[in-house]
Structure formats: C-alpha cells, structure tokens
Amino acid sequence: xxxxxxxxxxxxxxxxxxxxxxxxxxxxxLACLLLLLAGFGWALKxxxxxxxxxxxxxxxxxxxxxxxxxxxxxxILIAALGDSLTVGxxxxxxxxxxxxxxxALAKAMDKPVRVVNNLxxxxxxxxxxxxxxxxTGFVNAIRQADVVMLTIGGNDLFQFATNGGSMAQGSDxxxxxxxxxxxxxxxxxxxxxxxxRSLNGTARIVYVGLYNPFYDLERIRVEASxxxxxxxxxxxxLAVADGNATVVATYDLFESxxxxxxSSDHFHPxxxxxxxxxxxxxxxxx
Amino acid sequence: MAxxxxxxxxxxxxxxxxxxFAVVVLILLILIPVFVYAQMKIAQNSAEKFKGDWRAELxxxxxxxxxxxxxxxxxxxxxxxxxALVQQLQYYLDHDINPQTPNAVTFTRGFMDNAVTLFIPLxxxxxASDLVSGERxxxxxxxxxxxxxxxxxILFSKLVTLTLYVSLIIxxxxxxxxxxxxxxxxxxxWGEPIFVGFQVSGxxxxxxxxxxxxxxxxxxxxxxxxxxxxxxxxxxxxxxxVLVRSTAASFVTMMAAIIAGAILTNMASSWHSAKYLFNVxxxxxxxxxxxxxxxxxxxxGFSLCVLGLWALAGLVVSFAVFTKQDILN
Amino acid sequence: MxxxxxxxxxxxxxxxxxxxxxGRKEIIKGVSFDVRAGEIFGFLGPNxxxxxxxxxxxxxxxxxxxxxxxxxxxxxxxxxxxxxxxxGCIVENPEMYGYLTGWExxxxxxxxxEGITAERIAExxxxxxMDRRIHDKVKTYSLGMRQRLGIAQALLxxxxxxxLDEPTNGLDPLGIKELxxxxxxxxxxxxxxxxxxxxxxxxxxxxDRVAIIxxxxxxxxxxxxxxxxxxxxxxxxxxxxxxxxxxxxxADPGVRLIGEHEHRIDDSILAGMPEAIITVMEEDRIAGxxxxxxxxxxxxxxxxxxxxxxxxxxxxLTEGEKIG
Numbered sequence: 001x002x003x004x005x006x007x008x009x010x011x012x013x014x015x016x017x018x019x020x021x022x023x024x025x026x027x028x029x030l031a032c033l034l035l036l037l038a039g040f041g042w043a044l045k046x047x048x049x050x051x052x053x054x055x056x057x058x059x060x061x062x063x064x065x066x067x068x069x070x071x072x073x074x075x076i077l078i079a080a081l082g083d084s085l086t087v088g089x090x091x092x093x094x095x096x097x098x099x100x101x102x103x104a105l106a107k108a109m110d111k112p113v114r115v116v117n118n119l120x121x122x123x124x125x126x127x128x129x130x131x132x133x134x135x136t137g138f139v140n141a142i143r144q145a146d147v148v149m150l151t152i153g154g155n156d157l158f159q160f161a162t163n164g165g166s167m168a169q170g171s172d173x174x175x176x177x178x179x180x181x182x183x184x185x186x187x188x189x190x191x192x193x194x195x196x197r198s199l200n201g202t203a204r205i206v207y208v209g210l211y212n213p214f215y216d217l218e219r220i221r222v223e224a225s226x227x228x229x230x231x232x233x234x235x236x237x238l239a240v241a242d243g244n245a246t247v248v249a250t251y252d253l254f255e256s257x258x259x260x261x262x263s264s265d266h267f268h269p270x271x272x273x274x275x276x277x278x279x280x281x282x283x284x285x286x
Numbered sequence: 287m288a289x290x291x292x293x294x295x296x297x298x299x300x301x302x303x304x305x306x307f308a309v310v311v312l313i314l315l316i317l318i319p320v321f322v323y324a325q326m327k328i329a330q331n332s333a334e335k336f337k338g339d340w341r342a343e344l345x346x347x348x349x350x351x352x353x354x355x356x357x358x359x360x361x362x363x364x365x366x367x368x369x370a371l372v373q374q375l376q377y378y379l380d381h382d383i384n385p386q387t388p389n390a391v392t393f394t395r396g397f398m399d400n401a402v403t404l405f406i407p408l409x410x411x412x413x414a415s416d417l418v419s420g421e422r423x424x425x426x427x428x429x430x431x432x433x434x435x436x437x438x439x440i441l442f443s444k445l446v447t448l449t450l451y452v453s454l455i456i457x458x459x460x461x462x463x464x465x466x467x468x469x470x471x472x473x474x475x476w477g478e479p480i481f482v483g484f485q486v487s488g489x490x491x492x493x494x495x496x497x498x499x500x501x502x503x504x505x506x507x508x509x510x511x512x513x514x515x516x517x518x519x520x521x522x523x524x525x526x527x528v529l530v531r532s533t534a535a536s537f538v539t540m541m542a543a544i545i546a547g548a549i550l551t552n553m554a555s556s557w558h559s560a561k562y563l564f565n566v567x568x569x570x571x572x573x574x575x576x577x578x579x580x581x582x583x584x585x586x587g588f589s590l591c592v593l594g595l596w597a598l599a600g601l602v603v604s605f606a607v608f609t610k611q612d613i614l615n
Numbered sequence: 616m617x618x619x620x621x622x623x624x625x626x627x628x629x630x631x632x633x634x635x636x637x638g639r640k641e642i643i644k645g646v647s648f649d650v651r652a653g654e655i656f657g658f659l660g661p662n663x664x665x666x667x668x669x670x671x672x673x674x675x676x677x678x679x680x681x682x683x684x685x686x687x688x689x690x691x692x693x694x695x696x697x698x699x700x701x702x703g704c705i706v707e708n709p710e711m712y713g714y715l716t717g718w719e720x721x722x723x724x725x726x727x728x729e730g731i732t733a734e735r736i737a738e739x740x741x742x743x744x745m746d747r748r749i750h751d752k753v754k755t756y757s758l759g760m761r762q763r764l765g766i767a768q769a770l771l772x773x774x775x776x777x778x779l780d781e782p783t784n785g786l787d788p789l790g791i792k793e794l795x796x797x798x799x800x801x802x803x804x805x806x807x808x809x810x811x812x813x814x815x816x817x818x819x820x821x822x823d824r825v826a827i828i829x830x831x832x833x834x835x836x837x838x839x840x841x842x843x844x845x846x847x848x849x850x851x852x853x854x855x856x857x858x859x860x861x862x863x864x865x866a867d868p869g870v871r872l873i874g875e876h877e878h879r880i881d882d883s884i885l886a887g888m889p890e891a892i893i894t895v896m897e898e899d900r901i902a903g904x905x906x907x908x909x910x911x912x913x914x915x916x917x918x919x920x921x922x923x924x925x926x927x928x929x930x931x932l933t934e935g936e937k938i939g
Contacts, residue, residue, distance in 0.1 A: 018299055022295045025298055026295070026450070029453055032456070033450060037510065039507050039508070039513070040507075040514055043507035043508075043511050053497025054498050054499060055498075056479050117345050117346055120349075122356050123356055137345030140341045140342070
C-alpha cells in the first residue's frame, strides 16, 4: 500500500511535468503562429492595398552655419564638393587634399576641424554639380559649413574620350576644341559659385584651381597651359567679385618634377601632390 | 484512433526533450551578441566621424554608393542595386527621416533582413531535418508506425509540430535580438517611421506608392514574410527527411540548397530561369525594403507563388512517399 | 500443447498467400499460416530467409505485393488503425526514445491509442517489473531493461497478439529463462504470441506450433511435436564385417541405405564409429535384421536409433526445396 501511493504520487508528478510542458509550449507556439500569420497577412495587404501610412513627424531644421571669422569659432566645419580631385583619386592613402588640409588646419588653428561631408564624385562636370546642388544632402552640408572646398571644371574642359579612354593620353585633344569649350564652362563655374553662395551666405569658399594635366604632352603643352591660365584667371575674377572666396593656385605645382607629384595615371596627383595642395589651402585660410 | 492533438503533443514533447529548440536558442544567444558588438563598433565609428549628424552620415552613404556607380570594375547588376539604394536613401534624406536610428528595434529589423536567407533557414533545418530521418536512424520509426494510427496522421502531426516550432524560432529570434541589442542601443524605436512601398523596376525606383509605417508594424510584416519563407524551407526539409534515411545527409542536402540559393542571389545572375528556384526567392523581406530583386521580373507575388508551389510539391511528395514507403531497416 | 477449449481455436492472425517483390526480385514467394488464440507460435528460418520481411508486413511496416493479413478479422493494410489495435510488437531491437524516460516513452505510445490510462501504464510497468527505474532516461538502460520496456510498450493496449522478433537476442542465459517463463505466462492468460527465431532449440523450448520459412516460402506449418515425429528416424549399425553387412541390408527392400554425405546426424553422435552404416527402416524390422546378421556370421557391435532434431527436420525440408 505504502509503495503504491508512492508510485501514484510519483506518476502524477511525472504526468504533470510533460502535460504542463505541452500546455505551455503549445500555447506559446500557437500564439507565435497567429502573430506571424497576422504579420504575413498585413504584409500582403500593405503590398497590394496600401493605406495612407502614418504622418511623418515634423522635420527638425538641419543646423546652419553661424558666420563670422574662422578664428572666432569653436569648431570649423568643412564641406567638400567637386570632381575626382576632391574625391582624392590617385592618393593611395585615400585622404586626398580635403582630409589632409582639415588635419593641418586643426593643428595650425588649435581647434577641432571636421569634414561635414565630402560630396565629390569622380568625373563630375560643373553642369552636373549645379544639378546636384539642389539635392537635400548637398544643401544640408553646404548650409552648415564654415568652409566650402571645391574643384570643378577639369572634366568640362579636358574630358574627351567618353568610352573609358584615358584623359591622360590626350590624343584626341585639339587646341581648337579646348578654345571652343572655354566660354560655356566659364558660365557653368559662375553659376556653381553663385548657387553655393546663395545656399550659404557666410561660408568661406575655397576654389582649387586647375593645373595643366598635359604638361608632358609636347604637342599641346603650350595651348593647354594657356587655356588653364585663362580659366584660373576667370575663377579669380569671380572670387574677387564674391568677396569671401579664394582661388588656390595649383598650376605651378605640377610643372616640374611631375613624376614626384602625379600618380601612376599621369593625371591625378599622388599623396605628395595632394599634400602640396593642402598646404596652400591651409595658408589661404589662416 | 488517437486524436491529432495527442500526436502533436507527442511530437512537440520529443523535439523539446531532444533539446533541439535549446540548441537554437543557444545559437541565438551566442551569435546575436557577436553581431550586436560588431554593430556597436560601427556605430561608435560613425559617431566619431559624424558627431551624431545622421544627415551627413546618410549623405555620405549616398555619395559612397554614387562614387561606386562611376567605377568600371563594378558589374552592371550591382550598379543597379546601388542605384536603387541611392534613390531610396535620397528619399529618406528628402523627407528628413533617419532610416537607421540607433536603437534595438532598428537593429532587430536589420538583423532579420540579413537572417532570412541563411541564418533562420539554418535554425529551421536544425529541427526539420531530424523530424523523420531521426526516427529512422534510431529505429523508433518501427514503434511509431506499428501503432494503430494511419501514417498520414503521423506525418501531419509532425508537420503541425514543425509549423509551431518555426513560429517559435522566428519570434524567439526577434525577441532575443531586441532584448540583447537593447542593452547596448536602448529599448526605444517601436514607433519610429520607416518607408515601405518602393517599387523597383530596372534601375529606377518608383516612389509613388511609398508610405511611412511605424517600425513595429514593419517588424511584424517582416516576421510574417520570413515565416512564409521559413515554412517553405521547413516543408522541403521535411520532404528530404522523409526521403533520406540519415539526419546528417538530410541536413547537408538542404543546407547545400540554401547556400546555393544565397550564392545565386548574390551573383544576381543573368540566368533568368533561376528565378523559379525556391532558394532564390527566400529573401521576401527585400520587397518590403524595396531593394531590387536578384533577378529582373521578380515581385513579391511572384516569389510567394514560387515558394508556395515548391512547398505544395514538397508536401505531396512527403505524404505520398511516407504513406507508401516500406520500412526496410 | 494446445488446449481444446473452443476459445483456443479462434484465429487471431491469419496470413494468406503473402507475396512481396522488391524491384524485380521476389523475396517473399508465398506465406500462409494461422495463429490461434492463446498459442505460442514459432516462426523459424535462417537469416535472410524472409523472416524479418514477413514480420514487418504483419505490422504494416512493409506493404505486401499481394496476399492478405487479417488480425482478428481486420485487414492490416486496409485498416491498420483497427487491426493494429490488437497487436503489440517489437520488431528487431526494442528501440525507444533514449532522451525520454521510460515512463515518458510509455506515455508517448499510450497517447497513440485510445483508452490507455495512467493506471494501465502503471500496470504494465509492474507486469514487466520495472517500477524502480521507470523514471530514468532510456539511454541509461541496459539491453535487458530496454527489452522489458519494449514489452511493456507492446502490452499497453492489451493486445490479443504479441509479436516478438528474435526476443532472446543479446540476453544472458538467466534473462532468456525469465523471458521464456514470462512468455508462457502471457499465453496462459489467453494472449497469442508470435515469436521468430533462427535458433531451433529456442522454438522447441517455447512454442506450441511453428511455421518454417526458407527462401521466402513457408515450407512447413504444424505442431512442433508432430513435425518432429513426421521426420525419418535413423538406425545406425556398427558391424564387424561392414562390407558383407551392407550387401545384406541393400538386398532388403524394407531398408533404405543413407550415403555418407546424405545424412544429417550430428558428427558428435558418429564420433568413433568410422564404419557406421546409416539406414532408415521401420522399428519392428530391427530384431529380424539382427537375427539375419547373426545367422550370416556377421557380428553386431551396436544398433542405435537416432531421432532427428528440429534442425535436421528443417534442413531436410529446405534441402528438399532446393532439389525440387
């Protein structure tokens, strides 16, 4: 008898353990299944019979630049725009002139300097940049910047081969073509600078001038250099008119000992070349 | 004739006592913290770089992807994907919504998007591959099938059990993901808006049907879609488990199929008829996200149909074989 | 050993013209037999004779190509859920779920059949005498305990027919003895038992009736004792002049001489009798033959009657099959 009740109790306990396991597990799993089925159904409904959706909360205005002199600011914000030179193409370290200049500036002015965004895209022409200046991201970045750095125009003037041909070879380039492109390109540059200024009235605009990428090409060296000079002069004219813009000259950096400062594509600077550009920018900003 | 519920109870208890679900939870408990840590590092890195300016960060992503579009070395298919991504990110930027607010819900959402092709199928297989072949390799099938119960009822009870466990796995993944990542990223974010309804056609994203929904709804829909894809995997695994005697062989067969699917998806193949394979259609959540499908012409409806047909075929084969099969050893 | 009560004549299992082909190969070529209530029915055959396949067909693990299996009148293939209700079985090894306890295993199988209560589970646990370890995980059990648990499982639904496939495999002698007694007890309680074995001694010791299967065919069905008595009994002669004696025996039409390689007498019996003459003859002719040998001056050193064992009977039957 004693033993019997012992077994009885033990049996009830054991029976209970799997019964409760099953009840708990089964209920939980069933609840999960129903939840997922609801989710699945909702996904189908949302795909084929979408509702208006929730109201998107009011946007908080993105920060804007305060203006005033760079020396008086606790932190300097930089926005960079333009073509492959601003991207830093050819720099094996990936820094380009923008980062190098920002670091040097931080050291020189003894305050934090931050690149808000480097929005440059390789191969960009001035007219394309003008379109992009309407993009929210460009607007945001330029609005809050204390310094806007840009390179543009090189592709407007020197881009000939469209199907992947290397610009550095320059074989298709004729001086007459360069000459005919100049006025159109100059207008675009004017529009770009005006647009930037309209987005941010106080930022210091640093335009990095062109250099002659065909300096070692005997055939058109002189003509190309001439065009570059006229372009830079026009940029300088625009900068002076603006009052808060600077053109940083680079043409003289790539006229001698080219191999030391150009990357292997013979067109873009290498890290040493970018470092020299950055040096000049820092000098200009101080 | 024993009732079906009792059979389901049997199967549920067996899977539980065999500690299959415990293994799944253990895998989750080990892997989720790894991903949380990785995500935390990324978040720290970008916080340092952008000082919490998410707009700058988002624009940076747009710029990076746009720059990649200019490269000749990137295959055309990937460019398509990036182009769509850029347009989507631009949409977020234009509407001033941060698509990646750092919180547990966003992390969970991202984790589930990535888990649908490999990780969740893997966990489903841990249970499904063993369901029939496990009984065969241990010989217990002989006891099971000599009881006065029709064979289709036995298999049906296994199928129901599998459905229950697939549901448990998915919900557990979401819950564990939320709980663990919340320790680092905070438990907020259920109500934050997210855009759905991007329609990708070719390289263009049509935003006319885009609307904002709160993240909790997104996670719910996402889990529902993952459930559907997982059920297809589970049913096919059940079929293989019926056909193949050893659990290992059954698991490896299904895993190979899943991995092959993941590779095919990434190759974004120009092999068009591959879109009729089940394993290329598992990433249902991409339709919710609005990322371009791996093969041109795939839509949510298409993928659901393909998965549904595969699952149906799997069921027919499973039941036909299981009810007729001779148990020879 | 079958009793004469009317209940005992009731057929519990009826196998009719069972055939099974796998691919093009016919592995079961025709199996028919009946098992009556309360008897212990032996199913004898060497490995590879189709024994296991037949047993699997009895419990619906393998579908027969043709033929019928009726359990208590219900067709196993058409109505497995009705027919198998009356059957408890262990096919080959008693494989249970190692990760469940003995009790949980029994619960599991109890749920698969209606009307099995917790009380019934406790009852079968007591019948097989396992109450001490029933709540331990099955993977910790010895083979003997698994065997008991298997039988407990088979008994759960109070079956009319218990099918045991090679039940003594792997048991120690004491365990085998206990099992035999247990089986006899079950049969005395009115249950029919169907026991397969490749060991003839096993069948002789346990069974009332036997079906013998070889190469996919049942070659004999009957009472174990009757089958034994049907077989030829050898008469072995040891004479001092074997050549002359052999000639005399050959001349006698009532005596059949058996060649050296045609008999199936165990070598141990013939040890030390290199010149033994083996014959088959009626028992009552022996005395006269002895007298004639003596008359002819042939000394009779020994005469011995050798009864066939079931093994001899079995080998004889299968040999005949081969020749035929």
